[in-house]
Amino acid sequence: MDILDFAVYVAPPYVVAAFAFGATYRLLKYIFLWKRGPGPEPRKRGAGSLVKGLIMTFLNPIIESIRRKPHDFITGLVMLHILGVIPLIFLLDQHIAAFAYWFPPYALLAPLAIPLSFTTSALTVAAPFKPVSEMQWGFVNTIWGPLTVFLNGDVLAVLAMLGVAYKIGDKIVRRAHGLTHVRIGDFFDLGLLFTILLFGFMAAHHLPSGDIVTYRTVLGIHIVLAELLVALLPFTKFWHFVFGFWYGKLHEWYDLKYKRGVAE
Amino acid sequence: MNGVNWETYDEALVKEAAKSVVGHIDPVMMHYIENCVSCAACETACPYYAVGEEYGPVNKAENLRKLVRSEVAILPRIFPWLFHSHVPKDAEELNKWAEMAYRCTNCGLCYVTCPFGIHSGEMIKLVRGFLTKTGRVPTVLKAMIDMEVSGTYSGIKGFMDLWQSVLKEAEKAIGKELPLDKKGAEYVYLPSLAEAMITPEAIVSSIKILDKLGLNWTMPSDPMSIRAPVGALAGDGEAAAAVVKRIYNYLKEIGPRYVVMSDGGYPYTTYRFDLPRIVGEKPPFKVVHFVELILELVEAGKAKIIQGDEEVTWHSPCKMGRFAGLIEEPAKLLSMASKNFRKLESHGLFSRCCGGGNSIACIVLPTMQFLGKLTGTTMQVSDEEMNFLKKLEHDMYIASKGKIDEIRKSKAKIVASACVGCIHTIRLSSRVHGLDVSVVNIVEVLADKIEKA
Ligand code: SF4
Ligand code: SF4
Numbered sequence: 220m221d222i223l224d225f226a227v228y229v230a231p232p233y234v235v236a237a238f239a240f241g242a243t244y245r246l247l248k249y250i251f252l253w254k255r256g257p258g259p260e261p262r263k264r265g266a267g268s269l270v271k272g273l274i275m276t277f278l279n280p281i282i283e284s285i286r287r288k289p290h291d292f293i294t295g296l297v298m299l300h301i302l303g304v305i306p307l308i309f310l311l312d313q314h315i316a317a318f319a320y321w322f323p324p325y326a327l328l329a330p331l332a333i334p335l336s337f338t339t340s341a342l343t344v345a346a347p348f349k350p351v352s353e354m355q356w357g358f359v360n361t362i363w364g365p366l367t368v369f370l371n372g373d374v375l376a377v378l379a380m381l382g383v384a385y386k387i388g389d390k391i392v393r394r395a396h397g398l399t400h401v402r403i404g405d406f407f408d409l410g411l412l413f414t415i416l417l418f419g420f421m422a423a424h425h426l427p428s429g430d431i432v433t434y435r436t437v438l439g440i441h442i443v444l445a446e447l448l449v450a451l452l453p454f455t456k457f458w459h460f461v462f463g464f465w466y467g468k469l470h471e472w473y474d475l476k477y478k479r480g481v482a483e
Numbered sequence: 484m485n486g487v488n489w490e491t492y493d494e495a496l497v498k499e500a501a502k503s504v505v506g507h508i509d510p511v512m513m514h515y516i517e518n519c520v521s522c523a524a525c526e527t528a529c530p531y532y533a534v535g536e537e538y539g540p541v542n543k544a545e546n547l548r549k550l551v552r553s554e555v556a557i558l559p560r561i562f563p564w565l566f567h568s569h570v571p572k573d574a575e576e577l578n579k580w581a582e583m584a585y586r587c588t589n590c591g592l593c594y595v596t597c598p599f600g601i602h603s604g605e606m607i608k609l610v611r612g613f614l615t616k617t618g619r620v621p622t623v624l625k626a627m628i629d630m631e632v633s634g635t636y637s638g639i640k641g642f643m644d645l646w647q648s649v650l651k652e653a654e655k656a657i658g659k660e661l662p663l664d665k666k667g668a669e670y671v672y673l674p675s676l677a678e679a680m681i682t683p684e685a686i687v688s689s690i691k692i693l694d695k696l697g698l699n700w701t702m703p704s705d706p707m708s709i710r711a712p713v714g715a716l717a718g719d720g721e722a723a724a725a726v727v728k729r730i731y732n733y734l735k736e737i738g739p740r741y742v743v744m745s746d747g748g749y750p751y752t753t754y755r756f757d758l759p760r761i762v763g764e765k766p767p768f769k770v771v772h773f774v775e776l777i778l779e780l781v782e783a784g785k786a787k788i789i790q791g792d793e794e795v796t797w798h799s800p801c802k803m804g805r806f807a808g809l810i811e812e813p814a815k816l817l818s819m820a821s822k823n824f825r826k827l828e829s830h831g832l833f834s835r836c837c838g839g840g841n842s843i844a845c846i847v848l849p850t851m852q853f854l855g856k857l858t859g860t861t862m863q864v865s866d867e868e869m870n871f872l873k874k875l876e877h878d879m880y881i882a883s884k885g886k887i888d889e890i891r892k893s894k895a896k897i898v899a900s901a902c903v904g905c906i907h908t909i910r911l912s913s914r915v916h917g918l919d920v921s922v923v924n925i926v927e928v929l930a931d932k933i934e935k936a
Contacts, residue, residue: 245517249510257759260769262808279832280524280598287527287596295522393523398537400545403565405521456520463518463599470511471600479756480808483832 221432222439226446231321234446241453245462262480272476275483276468294385303379304412306333311372313423317442330362333370335423340367376420383413408455415444487622489581489867492574500616501570504547504609505554507720512609515544515601516551525593525603530838530882531586538586538878540593540603546580547606550613571617578867581619584610585875588843588882589749590801590836604841612718620717621846621872622864623854631709632722641858642676646706649683653690661690664737665701670776671739671768672702673730673754677710677845677903678746680857685924689745689773692930696786701737710903711750716842727753727761734768742770745926747803747901748840755807772803772901773926774813777933781819788819789932795821796895797925798886798909799834800902810834813925817899820932828889838883839908847876849911883912891918899925 220229264272284292308314312332319326334340363370387409390401418441421427425434452458475481508516519541526532526539536542545567552559552568559566571577587607594602614620620628630636637643654661662668672693674686693700707730714722734742744751753761754770780786797813804810810831817824829835837844844850851872855861864872886909890898898920900906909922 249513252508252510252513254509257763257765259756259759260765264808275832276600279595283528283596283833284524284598288524291522291524389523390521396536398539398542399549399567400519400521400523400539400541402521402567459518459520459599463514463520466514467518467597467600470514471594475595475805475808479806481805481810481832482808 221435222443223435224439226439226442227317227320230443230446234450237450238452241451242461245453245458259478261478264476264480264482268482269476272481272483273472276472276476291389294382297382298378299382299386302375303382304416306370307372307375307379307416307419311335311375313372333363333372333375334367335372337368337371337373340369340371372423373420376416376423380413380416380420383409383416387413404455408457411444411448415441415448418444487618487620487625487865487868489578489619489865489871490574491618492571492577493617497570497577497617500613501550501554503616504613505551507609507612508551512605514599515603515606516548518599519544519548519597519601520599522598525597525601528592528596528833530588530590530592530836530885531878533885534586534878534881538583540587540597540607543583543587544601544603544606544610546583547610547613550610574867577614577617577619578871580610581614582871582874583607584614585621585843585846585871586878586882588801588836588838588840590840591805592801592833592836595805595832608715608718608841610718611716612720615717615719621842622862622868623846623851624713624717624842626862627709627713627845628717628719628722631711631713631726636676636709637705639858642706645683645857646676646679649679649686652683653687656687656691657694659694662701663704666737668699668701668737668739670698670700670741670743671734671737672700672743672745673734673750674702674706674745675708675710675750675903676706679706680853681903681907682745682924682927684927685745688924688926688930689743692773692777692926692933693743695930695933696780696935700743701739703733707733708750710746710748712753713842715749715753716845723753724761727758731758731762731766734766739768741776742768743773743776744770745773745901745924746903747772747774747800747807747809748904749802749902751901752802752806772807772809773929774803774809774816774901777929778812778816781816785936787934787936788816788929789934790819791821791932792823793821793897793928794823794825794895795897795899795928796825796827796890796893797830798827798837798890798898798900798905798922799830800900800905801834801836801840803901804834805832813899813901816929817925820928825893825895827893835886835889836882837886837905837908838881838912839879840902840904842904843875843879844904844908844911846872847879847911848872849876850907879908880912880915883908884916887912887916887918890920896920897928898922899928901925 284296310331310333312334315328315332390405393401418437422438422441523539523541525541529540531538549567550570552566553570559568563569571580584607587604589604589608591602591604593604650661672689678686708726711730712723712726751772759765781788795817797817799810814826851862898909901924906922913920
């Protein structure tokens with residue numbers, strides 16, 4: 220059994236168990252700390268104002284980021300999140316295939332699949348015929364069409380790696396300035412993410428060499444590290460994506476827009 | 484009056500204070516502590532970021548995380564140097580923490596800017612509470628808290644003479660005796676000693692409005708507080724609760740349907756939103772600001788406003804706007820009151836903070852000197868605290884410059900607002916930044932223009 224076999228056939232149940240344990244622990248803390256008590260009468264605002272308030276609660280940080288920190292918006296939000304890790308993780312064709320192997324309904328996302336490499340994308344646009352595949356679905360036959368020239372694993376992985384590199388650089392500068400809000404976990408998390416992206420990119424390009432042992436090792440490392448990220452997710456800042464973001468914004472909406480009646 | 488000692492360090496006290504802060508964590512605070520990704524998106528929103536990048540919200544709030552990690556997290560307790568988990572180790576570090584904690588107005592701009600809805604200001608408030616327990620609290624703030632909790636402010640001649648003179652002025656304005664402490668009144672007007680000191684005209688104008696509208700009203704004969712609850716400004720929840728409960732009992736005795744306030748700063752949000760939590764029951768009355776009361780009567784056709792042409796603008800106090808939802812209501816009233824009303828550039832949810840809230844403008848040297856003159860006392864502060872106060876005043880003027888600039892840009896001659904802290908800050912800062920503007924409470928603009936319909 221090599222590392223790839225371990226990653227695909229052995230590790231998943233342990234990863235799920237670690238995630239479930241961590242997530243339960245973190246959620247239970249909130250429940251145990253909850254204290255019931257009388258609250259104020261909310262300021263009455265119409266349903267329209269509350270719905271608009273909900274949308275704006277999620278949009279305001281993006282608008283403020285564009286206004287106040289455009290460099291962070293481009294690198295952190297656009298490159299790292301919107302174009303980087305979110306489509307890469309959930310829509311990369313190979314990822315959909317892998318996730319569907321573990322969880323078959325995930326295959327429903329197949330029509331949204333993003334091809335792995337720039338070459339495949341270029342062929343989608345330039346080739347005079349449609350590629351034929353005997354697999355469950357056609358790898359490049361997705362709704363994205365010519366957009367795949369941009370929406371492909373190569374381009375998005377490079378963008379995501381640049382975004383992560385920017386974040387790491389920013390944190391190093393902040394540390395050098397003596398700011399203490401930069402935590403050791405930030406470097407660990409960003410380092411882990413960068414390594415996962417790098418090994419994924421290398422596996423996709425059969426780097427550093429094309430022999431099968433190297434390929435399986437590089438791909439195995441990519442998957443094992445991704446599994447490590449999932450197992451550690453409830454204990455790291457990656458938790459923001461599962462819980463922190465949603466809880467935080469919904470609480471803010473409840474507090475400011477619903478209870479206090481801030482209308483936008 | 485003897486000052487607080489800023490030179491000593493008591494390890495046992497520091498540890499005890501850290502434990503007590505951890506005991507105050509609720510699920511929302513837990514979210515603030517745990518779910519920050521350190522992206523620093525919040526920092527440029529903060530008025531004190533202009534002073535230096537170390538005063539960005541996340542960096543200031545990190546002190547609470549250090550403290551909590553040192554108390555409850557497992558790995559950080561084993562490797563404190565790796566995880567930044569510790570309480571201040573000496574007097575110097577304690578003072579540094581105080582410097583950071585008193586560079587926050589609790590304006591909430593970080594809260595609405597953070598992609599995760601993290602209110603660093605509320606975390607910094609807990610750090611202030613920790614510092615207060617260790618003995619690091621500005622002398623003047625401590626004096627105000629002590630006087631408010633014990634009620635000894637009413638034994639200070641300067642305070643009571645001032646209070647009485649404001650009431651006399653109001654009596655003169657309405658031409659009749661004030662209906663003080665009248666049981667069964669429908670409206671209780673609740674001003675504070677701070678309003679008598681900083682915005683006495685606001686009290687007179689409020690009384691004029693109540694009288695003009697022919698309402699069945701009353702007000703306390705005693706100011707009841709310095710500016711309740713002052714304890715909240717030092718993160719002292721117990722002191723704050725004690726004062727609020729005392730005032731609540733007075734209000735219950737009167738039995739009004741409405742409690743009306745002219746101060747739209749933290750006293751208003753405390754009574755409007757925090758009262759049920761503090762007193763443990765739903766109050767039998769509604770708490771409203773004059774803006775709500777007047778607008779409701781005007782919209783119901785029971786009152787009208789005569790329009791003038793003053794060049795007036797509205798500075799939205801963070802508490803009344805972002806934290807109480809009264810953003811457009813004051814602007815609506817002011818546009819009825821003057822055809823030359825104009826909004827400030829940042830009007831809205833992201834209205835710029837004045838830079839002096841959360842006690843800052845009330846503890847700096849000019850305010851201390853003013854209080855000293857009024858009470859006939861001199862407050863002794865240690866050299867360390869004096870340095871802290873001087874630097875704080877300097878930084879406050881930097882933090883408030885953005886506000887002054889936007890007022891200047893509006894070309895308004897009058898700035899209407901509703902918070903004692905905001906009005907005091909803008910007055911101090913406009914002088915420093917060379918802006919000639921009159922800063923008043925909105926009730927002062929409305930009092931002569933309002934009529935019973
Ligand atoms: S914006 Fe929110 S998540 Fe980002 S550093 Fe500030 S408090 Fe933390
Ligand atoms: S509450 Fe206001 S002053 Fe305090 S940290 Fe947040 S933005 Fe800065």
